[in-house]
Amino acid sequence: MRAAVPDVRRWSRIAGPIAVLAGALLLGFSGLMADPGALIVDGERSWVDEGFGPGERPIGNDLTGLFLPRFLWQSEIWRKTGTIPQWDPRGFAGRPNVANPQAGLWYPPVWLAWSWGDPSALGWLTVAHLLWLGLGGFALGLGVGLGPLAATVSGVVVMMNPYIIAQVNEGHVPHVWSVSWYPWAFLGVLCLRKGQWPGGLLFPLGLACSVMTGHPQEGVYLGLVLAGWAAWDAAGTITSVRRWKRLATHSDSDVREGVHRLGRWGLLFLLALGLSAVEWLPILHARAWAAGPMGGEGGGGATVYHLWPSNLMQLVSPRALGEPASYDGRGNSWETMLSVGWVPLVLIVLGVFVFPDRRAVWGWFVLMGMSLWFAGGRSLGLASLVAGIPGMEAARVPARSLFLTATAAAVLAGMGLQMIASVVDRRRVIRWAISYGRILALVCLFVAAGLAVSLVPEAGEAREGGLAPSPWLLACGRLVQDWLTLATIAAVGVVLCWRVSPIGKGSGAAILVAGITILELSLSTVMAVPTCSVDRFLERDAVSNAIDRHRPKSPLRIRARDTFYSDLHAWRESIEKTNIGDLFQIRHATEIIRPLYAVFQESDSRASRPLDADLARSVLDRMGVQLLLSDRPLRLTIGPVLESGRNGIARFELIENLSALPRARVLPRVDVVEPSWTLDRLAEVDPRLVVVMTHDPLRGLDGDRQPFTPVEYCQEHPDRIVLRVTTRAPGLLIVADTWMPGWRATLNGRPVPVFCGDHAFRVVALPEPGRIEVVMTYRAPGLAIGGMISVGSVGLLAVIGLRGAVRKRFPRRA
Secondary structure (H helix, E strand, C coil), rough: CCCCCCCCHHHHHHHHHHHHHHHHHHCHHHHHHHHCCCCCCCCCCCCCCCEEECCCCCCCCCCHHHHHHHHHHHHHHHHCCCCCCCCCCCCCCEEEECCCCCCCCHHHHHHHHHHHHHHHEEEEEEHHHHHHHHHHHHHHHHCCCCHHHHHHHHHHHHCCCCCHHHHHHCHHHHHHHCCCHHHHHHHHHHHHHHHHHHHHHHHHHHHHHHHHHHHHHHHHHHHHHHHHHHHHHHHHHHHHHHHHHHCCCCCHHHHHHHHHHHHHHHHHHHHHHHHHHHHHHHHHHCCCCCCCCCCCCCCCCCCCCCHHHHHHHHHCCCCCCCCHHHHCCCCCCCCCCCCCHHHHHHHHHHHHHHHHHHHHHHHHHHHHHHHHHHHCCCCHHHHHHHCCCCCHHHCCCCCHHHHHHHHHHHHHHHHHHHHHCCCCHHHHHHHHHHHHHHHHHHHHHHHHHHHHHHHHHHHHHHCCCCCCCCCCHHHHHHHHHHHHHHHHHHCCCCCCCHHHHCCCCCCHHHHHHHHHHHHHHHHHHHHHHECCCHHHCCCCCCHHHHHHHHCCCCEEEEEECCCCCCCCHHHHHHECCCCCCCCCCCCHHHHCCCCCCHHHHHHCCCCCCCCCHHHHHHHHHCCCCCEEEEEECCCCCCCCCCEEEECCCCEEEECCCCCCCCEEEEEEEEECCCCHHHHHHHCCCCCCEEEEECCCCCCCCCCCCCCCEEEEEEECCEEEEEEEEEECCEEEEEEEEECCCCEEECCCCCCEECCEECEEEEEEECCEEEEEEEEEEEEEHHHHHHHHHHHHHHHHHHHHHHHHHHHHCCCCCC
């Protein structure tokens, strides 16, 4: 038998685009290539963000402030114990880790980064996801009927879209991971509608992975769009059935195919839910205890994070409104970056008006238009209309629907290049050039009008006897720079292309335009991506040294402003903070911590209430907060100043709380109150004598009770703590960690209930004196069932995929 010879031509047609995508990406991230251990963050300048008050936003981004501390903590536990922690004790007196929508614990690629453990792992994992996004754009382009060159341009346009790159720069790594599955999910839908089962499985796999990366908002957007697509198919099928019954305008086979397609839609949606059950079932169980839609208390000025009229200038150049640290628009630069690049914009216009498959064109054009409409915010209506859909209440930033815009724009840009490649008539190319010359003339008029407006004296602000340049003038200057760069690239490309093939032929023109597109987006990425050494954010400073000099032996919990003492420093020094930079919070724990925001005069929505000094002092004592770190005057007298100094240009004081209680203690009495009065009652009773509860677990026991007694506290694992004490009478063991369903306890080996006391903490009744050992363990409710459903769904996915592959390889004979 003759051995099968691989199709070299077929593999070469795929390998070439992959090499182009990888080369463009490496060129765009050449700064990271030069320093592989660096972080993608600006370590020198604080970026402009309207959601923060003046001087409130620290240097860094969400990578250094939110995602990297969590990643390093989880990576440390993963490498030490080989387990995924279900409980997070780092802030808010503890909260579920498994039920955190932004934890991303069950997304398999992140396990590789945990095993690596280096801080730069998140950046390189994001670059890998960008390549996966580009490959998905290429595959989607092939799926809609584009040639290899046009499909490659689609991949580059979505992979290096300025909005997506801006999200990378802000450290929104799980957002980008989620979006990298968009093209694959859409490709799966195309295969589903054609009845191609192996390819159709990309739909549930892409949707499930998009939800599980650690930021569900993008997955919810994708699910909403796919549900709309399914509803459109359902409407078409119902119409076909009615016409077939009444007028016989459709054949019986067409109706059956429509019904089967709806069945496949339903099956794959259920399969996507099953694959992600391990993620969303624990979240649903914790939802009743979470504070707010995402478990947090607001979006930090999220209402301004939508498109504004000034963002239209970014269609010409992503730098039209300035860089992140010198942004002239509303909101900030990364959430409202309305840009696809200039050459891709021209290709989109060409694809919309010329591509022959009008149904495909209008489908992607409607997706782009609807996502832009949603990105305009609630004032335009669509965002308000869909706000009541389950899951959409977590959509704090409407402009993130621009991820969908980027995906649709990439397909339309590929369609535009496909039309250029199909043209062999020189005169038609000249007519197109004249048409786009008119567009360029309109842009020049736009720039000239802006320049004229900027020269009017009232447009500027008087500063020290002169006029400050207006945003229009600054934008015009940036546009001129970008246009000169683009014109140079185009000129070089024309010369090179002319030497290869006549410019009048479609293939030569397509190669020229594709090259200019790739160079434009690559250079735009090079100019936009900052890098910084990780030492800039992990190096020891005066604050860290001061804490070390006064660190107690017991587990240390401190109170500090997140913008002054970062979560990265707290992770490095194994310190728990009362709060951390994360929106996910448990309601009763949030309520007990809220009075502490007013202590530092923080410009935070949670500090709008006046300072309740007695309640704040009681909370600090009961939580066992031993040290306070302040870079501004306190509104409350706490204790002696252990040390003061300077950290850079900021002055700080390290203050000791002498009345802080041990992390765990035994108390004798219970003050029984109604549930709505437990928080206010804390300021009225002695925390060394009384625990405030809604009932007395030791009711009915006569005789003396154990007086205040410190308890040995040992945290062996985030999910397991061991408490040891010797008592002479019955008492109540209180642990200053958040109570939640899922915490279980054993008293000398016997299971005992865990109650809620002091509004938010865990309490175990000790009815008998003696040597006592209490072991508390946490098992997230819903995790076991969700895990079994996900494992079963993976098995079903494998069976369906294998069956489809076998049937495709060995089709049934007629």
